[in-house]
Amino acid sequence: MAAGSTGRAVRVDAPGKLELVEVEVAPPGPGEVLVRVAWCGICGSDREVFAGTRPAEFVRYPVVPGHEWSGTVEAVGEGVPAELVGRGCVGQGIRTADHAPASVAGDTAAWPQEYEETGFTLPGGWADHLVLPARYLHLLPEGADLRSAAGIEPAACVAEAVLLADVTVGSKVAVIGAGALGLLATQLLRGAGCEVTVVHRTREREELARTCGARHYAVSDEAEPLFGTFDAVVEAAGVPGIARLATRLGRPGARVVLTGIPGEDSDDLSSLELVSRQVHVLTVFGAPTRAWAYAVRAFSTGILDPSVIVTHEFDLADAAEALDLLGRRSGALKVLLKP
Known part of the structure; x- marks a missing residue:
């Protein structure tokens, strides 16, 4: 210069x-x-x-x-x-x-x-x-x-969620939220060989979610039949009450990774529900180096x-x-x- x-x-x-x-x-x-x-x-x-x-x-x-x-x-x-x-x-x-x-x-x-x-x-x-x-x-x-x-930066944030979820080929994973983070998470999870279900508040993102690799799509208000069926859950919605939905979707022993930040006054998780459902709750704030490396490699190979x-x-x-x-x-x- x-x-x-x-x-x-x-x-x-x-x-x-x-x-x-x-x-x-x-x-x-x-x-x-x-x-x-x-x-x-x-x-x-x-x-x-x-x-x-x-x-x-x-x-x-x-x-x-x-x-x-x-x-x-x-x-x-x-x-x-x-x-x-x-x-x-x-x-x-x-x-x-x-x-x-x-x-x-x-x-x-x-x-x-x-x-x-x-x-x-x-x-x-x-x-x-x-x-x-x-x-x-x-x-x-x-x-x-x-x-x-x-779009690699937001993908790196959800790449950390994918790493924390500890999934493998064939894992059944729910992604809550079909916004940017949820759809990028869907791409990464599909690339890891998971069977992905996207759960969103409306049907408006179904076609795009399937383009990103979702096998199934559900509306959050109608998700009760799916409770207790997923090996891992990645939450990417950040609205009040969504952490409770995430833990209910996971089977006993499931890993639930929260990435959103809802309002502080939201009435969400209780110790009773966490203990009784025996889920492992983890959180993501930002993306560490390992997640960046994961996202960049996924981009470079065409997965992302x-x-x-x-x-x-x-x-x-x-x-x-x-x-x-x-x-x-x-x-x-x-x-x-x-x-």
């Missing part, structure tokens, strides 16, 4: 205050890479940043949102191999301590530092460029579809195809319109911004 180069970025200065600004493109420092962003997705947590409803410990204003990004390495800092320039990539957002084995083992609770994440407390991908430490980079195959690759859930695309300058579309629940599933 030439000295003094500038680019565009969408910045949220405070809840409800969003603007397109011109920013200086800083060269990468030692151990860092400069990425030209190709595509960046919008998810519910980005809407929380804009609305001011994200918990204070998980956001720092002003901030450039965007954690679901893909791009191309444009420059490297000192100590980073020059051959990375020109490579398509995605990258982890949550920062970990140097050489922390927990990031590889998947134990996010043991990450020994304060929460920092691209797009929430650090500048994200709603911009022309992004700088991040090279050790968080995941390279993509030559010629990879970067539009599709923007996030492009099938993309419904809308907007120019970076139209980020406010994109946020409004998602807020209106107008049928949008995965919305992408293109710098």
Whole structure:
């Protein structure tokens, strides 16, 4: 990059205050890479940043949102191999301590530092460029579809759920929620050889769920006949009461993995129900390194195809319109911004 180069970025200065600004493109420092962003997705947590409803410990204003990004390495800092320039990539957002084995083992609770994440407390991908430490980079195959690759970040989150579910070929698995996370989880579970049933609040996503690999589809209000029949359950809906449904779907001894965050006042699980049903409840917050590696490999081999859930695309300058579309629940599933 030439000295003094500038680019565009969408910045949220405070809840409800969003603007397109011109920013200086800083060269990468030692151990860092400069990425030209190709595509960046919008998810519910980005809407929380804009609305001011994200918990204070998980956001720092002003901030450039965007954690679901893909791009191309444009420059490297000192100590980073020059051959990375020109490579398509995605990258982890949550920062970990140097050489922390927990990031590889998947134990996010043991990450020994304060929460920092691209797009929430650090500048994200709603911009022309992004700088991040090279050790968080995941390279993509030559010629990879970067539009599709923007969906690897949410896929990595549910990849951790798949790993925690400890499934095998032939496992009967229920996925609750046919939103972006649920459909990506369905692809990964189908790729692992599981028999997948998607449970959603309406019939509207049945065709897409089957495209993603679901063998069966059920409406949540009519799911009682399925109670106690699944080896594992992956919850990806995040609405009040959904954890109770998840535990009821699992057979005794089943693994139930929760990924959604419903309202704090929701009346959900009870100790009586957990103990009596003998299920193992696990949770996912973010994606550790092992889950990223799993998702990137699934993408590289064709098992994972996030492009099938993309419904809308907007120019970076139209980020406010994109946020409004998602807020209106107008049928949008995965919305992408293109710098």
